[in-house]
Structure formats: structure tokens, C-alpha cells
Amino acid sequence: MKKIEAIIKPFKLDEVREALSEIGVAGLTVCEVKGFGRQKGHTELYRGAEYVVDFLPKIKIEIVVADETVDPAIEAIIKAARTGKIGDGKIFVMPVEQVVRIRTGESNEAAI
Numbered sequence: 001m002k003k004i005e006a007i008i009k010p011f012k013l014d015e016v017r018e019a020l021s022e023i024g025v026a027g028l029t030v031c032e033v034k035g036f037g038r039q040k041g042h043t044e045l046y047r048g049a050e051y052v053v054d055f056l057p058k059i060k061i062e063i064v065v066a067d068e069t070v071d072p073a074i075e076a077i078i079k080a081a082r083t084g085k086i087g088d089g090k091i092f093v094m095p096v097e098q099v100v101r102i103r104t105g106e107s108n109e110a111a112i
Contacts, residue, residue, distance in 0.1 A: 001096040001112065002070045006061045007035070007089040008081040013059050019080035020063065023072045026112075029062040038086055058089065064096055064112050 008016060013030065020028060034055035065073050074091055082088055101111040 003064050003094045003096050005092040006077050007058050010059050012081045015080040019076040031060045033058050033060045
């Protein structure tokens, strides 16, 4: 099993959710986060004063999938989240040792 964390632009969330649903990903966790990479933030004008926005709003999606679903999930996220512009985000893949569903006590593959 693997945990996939994807940092994407907020307006791409619905497209990514639908793409993951189409390949059979049953659940996901979504967090509103802030950060920057190569984008380095930007300058905005507010009431005549210019200020720098260092941290940009992003969405972090977390899913846990079986090993055979990792590549299709990554491809689905890339296809749905890509705009071709800087700041599209990143995907991180990590191993998961154990999963337990609290309600039923099911574990590992049965719990995801």
C-alpha cells in the first residue's frame, strides 16, 4: 500500500476528485494549505499599498491505495491538475505499513 499526497491549485480540486473516482479511488482527505515553490509568491495591491503574498493557497489531497493503483492514480492526478503553468503542484508517494478501519477493525487492503 502507498500513501499519495498531492499539492494542487484550489480550482482543480473537483477535476482531480472526479478523475480519482473514475479509477476507483473510494475516499480521500482534503486540506487547505499555503505554501510556495518556484512560484515565490506574488505582489498584490490593496487600498493603494503594494504588498507581497509569500504563501499561496493550495489544496493537499491524501489518498491511500493498493500498490497496483499507484500509477493510475498518479496519472489521473497529473491529467486533471495540470495547467501547464508554474505552480501546478507536486505529488509525493510514501509506503504505508498498516491501515485499520476503526469502525469494523478491518485491516490493510480490506480497510482502504
